[in-house]
Amino acid sequence: MWQGLAGIALFLGLWQLGSALRLPMLRHVPTPLEVLVQLASAVQSSQYWLSWYVSGRRVFLGYAIGVGLGVPLGLAMGMSRTFHDTSFPVLEVLRPIPPLAWVPLSILFWPTMEQTIVSIIFLGAFFTVVLNVLGGVEAIDENYRRAALSMGARPWHLFWRIVLPATAPSIFTGMAVGMGLTWEIVVAAEMIASIQAGLGFLMWQAYVGGNIALIIVAMVSIGLAGLVSSSLIWLAGRRLTPWLRRT
Amino acid sequence: MNVGAGALSIRRVGKIYDPDAARVVALDDVSLEIPAGEVCVVVGPSGCGKTTLLNCIAGFDAVSTGEISIDDELLAAPGRRLAPGADRMVVFQAGALFPWKTVLWNITCGPVLSGRLARGEAEDRGRTLLARVGLAGIEPQYPGELSGGMKRRVEIIRALLNDPRVLLLDEPFRALDALTKSVMHEALLELYDLSPKTILFITHDLEEAIFLADRVAVMTTRPGRVKTIVTVDLPRPRDYRMLSTRRYGELKQEALEAIHEEALKAFAAGERELA
Numbered sequence: 001m002w003q004g005l006a007g008i009a010l011f012l013g014l015w016q017l018g019s020a021l022r023l024p025m026l027r028h029v030p031t032p033l034e035v036l037v038q039l040a041s042a043v044q045s046s047q048y049w050l051s052w053y054v055s056g057r058r059v060f061l062g063y064a065i066g067v068g069l070g071v072p073l074g075l076a077m078g079m080s081r082t083f084h085d086t087s088f089p090v091l092e093v094l095r096p097i098p099p100l101a102w103v104p105l106s107i108l109f110w111p112t113m114e115q116t117i118v119s120i121i122f123l124g125a126f127f128t129v130v131l132n133v134l135g136g137v138e139a140i141d142e143n144y145r146r147a148a149l150s151m152g153a154r155p156w157h158l159f160w161r162i163v164l165p166a167t168a169p170s171i172f173t174g175m176a177v178g179m180g181l182t183w184e185i186v187v188a189a190e191m192i193a194s195i196q197a198g199l200g201f202l203m204w205q206a207y208v209g210g211n212i213a214l215i216i217v218a219m220v221s222i223g224l225a226g227l228v229s230s231s232l233i234w235l236a237g238r239r240l241t242p243w244l245r246r247t
Numbered sequence: 248m249n250v251g252a253g254a255l256s257i258r259r260v261g262k263i264y265d266p267d268a269a270r271v272v273a274l275d276d277v278s279l280e281i282p283a284g285e286v287c288v289v290v291g292p293s294g295c296g297k298t299t300l301l302n303c304i305a306g307f308d309a310v311s312t313g314e315i316s317i318d319d320e321l322l323a324a325p326g327r328r329l330a331p332g333a334d335r336m337v338v339f340q341a342g343a344l345f346p347w348k349t350v351l352w353n354i355t356c357g358p359v360l361s362g363r364l365a366r367g368e369a370e371d372r373g374r375t376l377l378a379r380v381g382l383a384g385i386e387p388q389y390p391g392e393l394s395g396g397m398k399r400r401v402e403i404i405r406a407l408l409n410d411p412r413v414l415l416l417d418e419p420f421r422a423l424d425a426l427t428k429s430v431m432h433e434a435l436l437e438l439y440d441l442s443p444k445t446i447l448f449i450t451h452d453l454e455e456a457i458f459l460a461d462r463v464a465v466m467t468t469r470p471g472r473v474k475t476i477v478t479v480d481l482p483r484p485r486d487y488r489m490l491s492t493r494r495y496g497e498l499k500q501e502a503l504e505a506i507h508e509e510a511l512k513a514f515a516a517g518e519r520e521l522a
Binding site: 112141142144146147149150151152153157162164165166168241242244 | 331332333341360389
């Protein structure tokens with residue numbers, strides 16, 4: 001904790017020093033103090049907080065749908081050979097397409113820009129989650145299944161008591177990685193799509209208006225948003241997989 | 248304990264794997280009668296079909312020929328395979344405690360989820376058995392926090408709490424060091440003396456086999472069949488001093504001669520396959 005704070009302080013200190021020394025590469029970059037001043041004024045404006053809210057809502061919606069569909073689909077693919085063999089090729093062709101490459105088609109497909117952005121975020125989370133969950137199910141030691149059968153387990157026992165807990169770590173890994181992706185995507189999507197709010201929009205607006213300090217404020221805000229959401233997933237994962245805690 | 252239950256009968260069992268029409272005869276005409284409450288240890292060279300035999304009894308695998316039954320109830324015959332169940336509990340070589348559950352849950356889940364025991368009673372029995380083998384107090388821990396030897400003891404207790412008619416152990420102590428192994432043997436025998444069960448124990452460790460067994464069945468190299476049966480007439484309860492008795496030495500010699508011959512054959516067959 002203290003080391004982390006010291007690291008941040010050192011980073012800011014070097015940046016300030018660099019600006020004071022007029023390093024050429026920092027010529028267009030405001031000093032940390034200027035950014036702080038900008039931040040102080042930003043947090044007092046409702047537009048700044050609206051940007052957080054709007055981006056956060058998009059991320060949450062797309063992510064929740066992605067996880068909500070991705071986890072069951074991954075589990076189903078892992079447990080049914082037939083379903084796996086039918087759906088995996090489709091998934092493998094669609095997966096490498098970068099989420100942003102879906103933007104033009106999504107704009108045509110969805111009636112509103114809001115839905116377009118949420119659907120792009122959904123795609124980013126969805127594929128990551130499906131693949132991680134699938135990998136998790138496939139990696140389950142056959143002996144767990146056999147041991148359970150040998151104790152007289154019924155099929156629903158196998159699912160709830162073996163498959164689900166055994167896959168839990170992979171589910172959370174997929175969720176954490178997926179969460180990281182969603183913030184990348186929301187910002188890019190907000191910059192591409194002509195939309196009137198969001199942290200990505202805020203940044204674009206600052207760029208158009210030539211307010212470099214505000215660009216940095218927006219960047220740091222996005223970083224924080226990603227950090228906070230990943231931490232929440234990580235904490236939830238830790239609570240729900242207590243057996244992985246190393247003593 | 249009802250000594251009448253748990254007689255295992257293996258009659259002329261054969262198993263042929265036929266992947267891509269390359270007929271691999273894993274078991275050929277294996278016959279073995281294990282009376283209720285007996286500890287029968289099957290030894291044989293690697294790849295002789297010991298585990299295949301166990302899988303057929305457990306219900307993980309189907310037999311190609313022959314029959315397996317417990318107490319005259321048919322378990323397996325060609326085209327007929329009884330699903331795995333708690334009456335034939337298996338303890339696996341690699342261990343299969345559920346890492347996501349505590350020790351107490353692991354050992355009680357079988358009887359509790361199948362409705363055979365109330366949770367309270369299962370937990371009492373579990374605690375008693377854990378204390379028996381020197382593991383009192385580890386109930387709330389996760390398997391990942393235990394040593395290899397502790398895990399194996401917990402796993403045997405889990406198997407016993409399922410009250411199987413036949414306990415099937417597939418090289419359960421293979422991964423343990425020699426010292427831990429000897430502690431395991433004593434723990435297993437202590438639990439066995441507490442409630443004698445029919446045990447089919449698979450290993451390739453002869454000392455272990457003779458120390459634990461009422462009878463040692465030596466299997467031939469592939470295709471596996473029973474080559475000889477050595478009756479171990481050492482008295483029970485057993486302890487480690489018996490390992491230095493003359494009788495033990497004679498029994499070991501007898502089994503060793505049979506198994507050595509098979510090991511040589513297995514080795515030669517391996518050479519041929521490689522050539």
